[in-house]
Amino acid sequence: MTALEGKYAELIAAANASGASNLAVRVQDNVLYIDGVVPNGEAKDQLWGLYDKLDPDFRSGDLVLNLDVSPAAPSTRLKVTTQSSNLNIRKGPGTDQPIIGKAAHESEVTLLSKYNAEWALVRSANGEEGYCSLQYLTAI
Known part of the structure; x- marks a missing residue:
């Protein structure tokens, strides 16, 4: 070890x-x-x-x-409601984590779970999986 x-x-x-x-x-x-x-x-x-x-x-x-x-995990669809820019998807829950992808303004993402009151684990339409701020997501 x-x-x-x-x-x-x-x-x-x-x-x-x-x-x-x-x-x-x-x-x-x-x-x-x-x-x-x-x-x-x-x-x-x-x-x-x-x-x-x-x-x-x-x-x-x-x-x-x-x-x-797992793609078989339960999930919910949410809409990206940023002001006008893309939403950063990060490796981990925090602004200090590297950006690994983006979800377009007004696009939909799949909510996989809520990490805490501020961060959600999501999968974008093109399959990027990571964490983003819940303040920019709205239920559909």
Whole structure:
């Protein structure tokens, strides 16, 4: 076991216990990667919450969670209601997380779960999955 696997052992165990499929854990260039498909948005949110507990505000930069939500998971459609610009979709729940995609103004996204009162886990029309601010989403 590497030092990173030891540091994040609780997270790796939780990922295994979540029912994730195709789970792969690897270390590359001093970064731990956890890849796989989780059964629902709540499972992904729980893993991000545990990650935040182990590394507050994700400061270390030594872990990459590449977990997608199963296409079979329950979901709800929402409309992007930004003023006029595209909505940023981020790797994790927070403005400090990298932008991994965008949802167009007035487009629809699939709500996979609500991480907290401010952030939602969504999937865009072209399949980009990540977190965005709930303030720019409206029920259809």
